[in-house]
Amino acid sequence: MTTKLLSGKPLAALIQQRAHEETALLDDEGIRPVLAVVVATDDEATHWYVRSIERAAGRAGIGCRIVDLGHDATEQVLASVLADLSAEPSVHGIILQTPLPAAVRADRLVGLIAPEKDIDGANPLSLGRLAVGQPAFAPATAQAVVELLDHFQIPVAGRNVAVVGRSAVVGKPLSLLLLERDATVTICHSKSGPLERYTQPADVVVVAAGRTGLLKGSHLSPETVVIDVGTNVLPDGSLVGDVDEASVTGVAAGLSPVPGGVGSVTTALLLLHTVEAARQQSRTTLLTASTSRI
Amino acid sequence: MTTKLLSGKPLAALIQQRAHEETALLDDEGIRPVLAVVVATDDEATHWYVRSIERAAGRAGIGCRIVDLGHDATEQVLASVLADLSAEPSVHGIILQTPLPAAVRADRLVGLIAPEKDIDGANPLSLGRLAVGQPAFAPATAQAVVELLDHFQIPVAGRNVAVVGRSAVVGKPLSLLLLERDATVTICHSKSGPLERYTQPADVVVVAAGRTGLLKGSHLSPETVVIDVGTNVLPDGSLVGDVDEASVTGVAAGLSPVPGGVGSVTTALLLLHTVEAARQQSRTTLLTASTSRI
Numbered sequence: 001m002t003t004k005l006l007s008g009k010p011l012a013a014l015i016q017q018r019a020h021e022e023t024a025l026l027d028d029e030g031i032r033p034v035l036a037v038v039v040a041t042d043d044e045a046t047h048w049y050v051r052s053i054e055r056a057a058g059r060a061g062i063g064c065r066i067v068d069l070g071h072d073a074t075e076q077v078l079a080s081v082l083a084d085l086s087a088e089p090s091v092h093g094i095i096l097q098t099p100l101p102a103a104v105r106a107d108r109l110v111g112l113i114a115p116e117k118d119i120d121g122a123n124p125l126s127l128g129r130l131a132v133g134q135p136a137f138a139p140a141t142a143q144a145v146v147e148l149l150d151h152f153q154i155p156v157a158g159r160n161v162a163v164v165g166r167s168a169v170v171g172k173p174l175s176l177l178l179l180e181r182d183a184t185v186t187i188c189h190s191k192s193g194p195l196e197r198y199t200q201p202a203d204v205v206v207v208a209a210g211r212t213g214l215l216k217g218s219h220l221s222p223e224t225v226v227i228d229v230g231t232n233v234l235p236d237g238s239l240v241g242d243v244d245e246a247s248v249t250g251v252a253a254g255l256s257p258v259p260g261g262v263g264s265v266t267t268a269l270l271l272l273h274t275v276e277a278a279r280q281q282s283r284t285t286l287l288t289a290s291t292s293r294i
Numbered sequence: 295m296t297t298k299l300l301s302g303k304p305l306a307a308l309i310q311q312r313a314h315e316e317t318a319l320l321d322d323e324g325i326r327p328v329l330a331v332v333v334a335t336d337d338e339a340t341h342w343y344v345r346s347i348e349r350a351a352g353r354a355g356i357g358c359r360i361v362d363l364g365h366d367a368t369e370q371v372l373a374s375v376l377a378d379l380s381a382e383p384s385v386h387g388i389i390l391q392t393p394l395p396a397a398v399r400a401d402r403l404v405g406l407i408a409p410e411k412d413i414d415g416a417n418p419l420s421l422g423r424l425a426v427g428q429p430a431f432a433p434a435t436a437q438a439v440v441e442l443l444d445h446f447q448i449p450v451a452g453r454n455v456a457v458v459g460r461s462a463v464v465g466k467p468l469s470l471l472l473l474e475r476d477a478t479v480t481i482c483h484s485k486s487g488p489l490e491r492y493t494q495p496a497d498v499v500v501v502a503a504g505r506t507g508l509l510k511g512s513h514l515s516p517e518t519v520v521i522d523v524g525t526n527v528l529p530d531g532s533l534v535g536d537v538d539e540a541s542v543t544g545v546a547a548g549l550s551p552v553p554g555g556v557g558s559v560t561t562a563l564l565l566l567h568t569v570e571a572a573r574q575q576s577r578t579t580l581l582t583a584s585t586s587r588i
Contacts, residue, residue: 107428128422132462134401158487166473168426175469175481179460182485184492186454187469191476193452198478201495 003249006256008265011151015268022275023061033278034063035093036085040073075104086114093119093274119273142174144265157182162198164188165208207242217247225254297543300550305445306558313565317355327572328357329387330379334367369398380408387413387568413567436468438559451476456492458482459502501536511541519548
């Protein structure tokens with residue numbers, strides 16, 4: 001079987017273009033979408049990633065405010081910055097970039113991101129709203145997976161999707177998005193035992209476990225579609241996913257690789273979410289203004 | 295195979311007793327836990343159910359305030375009552391009882407229940423906190439399932455649990471609770487196609503779909519444990535679950551029936567949650583008082 005390469009680049013370009021078009025429309029109304037990225041690390045790969053968001057934002061006409069608090073930022077400082085950005089009308093989207101200083105409890109901080117600005121779905125309230133079908137931004141990586149499946153017209157309704165990984169950032173929100181699209185979802189993880197029990201019967205396998213070479217061709221039935229969401233940095237600095245591409249190629253019907261798969265779609269979605277957030281917030285402001293006039 | 299009956303009664307009695315003991319401890323501190331149940335329906339079965347909660351609360355030494363707003367209550371009135379109860383220090387737990395008037399949007403109202411008083415996990419924020427592993431009350435029915443499995447020492451770690459039903463009240467929160475216990479969870483629903491594809495490989499099957507006779511013996515492998523969470527009222531007024539008990543008996547290793555299964559455990563958990571909420575709120579008050587003194 002020929003394994004089709006499911007590249008994220010064309011889809012990322014489409015989403016980026018849509019973000020650009022919507023930014024232009026907002027510009028006519030005098031609104032410039034602004035994304036704030038809060039950073040508190042010395043990690044070079046993270047800074048490189050944040051600069052790549054900044055560049056992509058610039059190309060889409062979106063302002064990007066990088067708030068670098070240094071690797072020794074306290075939880076108190078981070079909390080106060082997040083609260084300020086949440087209250088600041090000129091900022092429409094907020095990302096709290098990981099990693100954070102060891103002493104900082106990220107799970108308490110994400111609750112401070114205003115839900116309407118939580119464009120990467122980090123606040124537990126966003127996840128809860130997703131679960132009950134209320135409007136909320138999904139974590140961009142999870143959404144990138146379903147957008148990629150849609151783009152390549154890979155159906156999930158009535159089919160079995162195995163999600164390997166149960167994180168609050170990918171596995172759980174992705175499962176919610178897939179359920180909403182009528183997939184039957186099996187959530188596997190490190191305690192699931194032999195993976196093939198769940199991946200062989202699956203029509204689609206999404207791997208987001210953070211373990212190099214975890215998914216092999218022997219775990220799959222022919223014609224399975226595989227989406228790799230793993231991001232593992234090798235000692236030489238190169239990025240690889242969770243899929244053993246050599247053994248999966250020739251078995252799977254399709255493979256979204258790392259790098260070159262969901263990553264660029266994720267960045268494009270962060271920008272599109274920022275634009276959507278700006279549009280929603282400008283309408284809410286107008287509504288409030290016109291209501292207060294009555 | 296002999297199918298063991300997994301009755302909820304003994305476990306419900308144990309939980310009820312624990313709630314009673316903890317209420318006695320709180321009584322020594324001058325705290326009386328109070329549960330408020332907001333009702334806005336003429337449905338007799340609902341009123342019967344609410345009175346059964348009230349009686350069980352009385353037996354455990356818990357105050358129960360039934361706020362009956364009538365079947366024509368507006369969303370505005372319900373919202374204002376929920377906000378008042380959330381702010382009222384003498385109330386520790388709040389249930390917004392369904393069904394609600396047709397014009398009322400329950401999904402907007404549940405967000406008004408203060409998370410620390412949300413003892414039936416109805417606020418999306420509670421669900422989101424569950425998903426990220428933060429302290430929150432789970433919906434009592436979902437928790438009743440895992441407590442029942444624990445009680446009968448049915449392991450789920452490393453095993454496959456098929457959850458039939460994807461509601462925000464049972465299916466989704468139950469899947470989160472099972473994942474936390476290291477189960478591999480498959481979430482099925484009305485669009486999943488032939489159910490046996492997922493229920494036959496499963497070690498445990500939980501049915502919460504609201505369809506009489508949905509799960510039959512032919513859907514199961516021998517030795518599967520079945521938990522019925524369905525609540526269907528027949529034309530003659532009797533309550534039945536989603537399991538076709540006649541065909542499942544003799545195939546399944548264990549069956550938690552309806553009635554007589556998770557229902558009484560659910561009520562007991564609502565009471566225990568109320569006591570826990572009262573304890574947490576009294577400690578928070580003490581903490582706030584001592585902090586403000588510094």
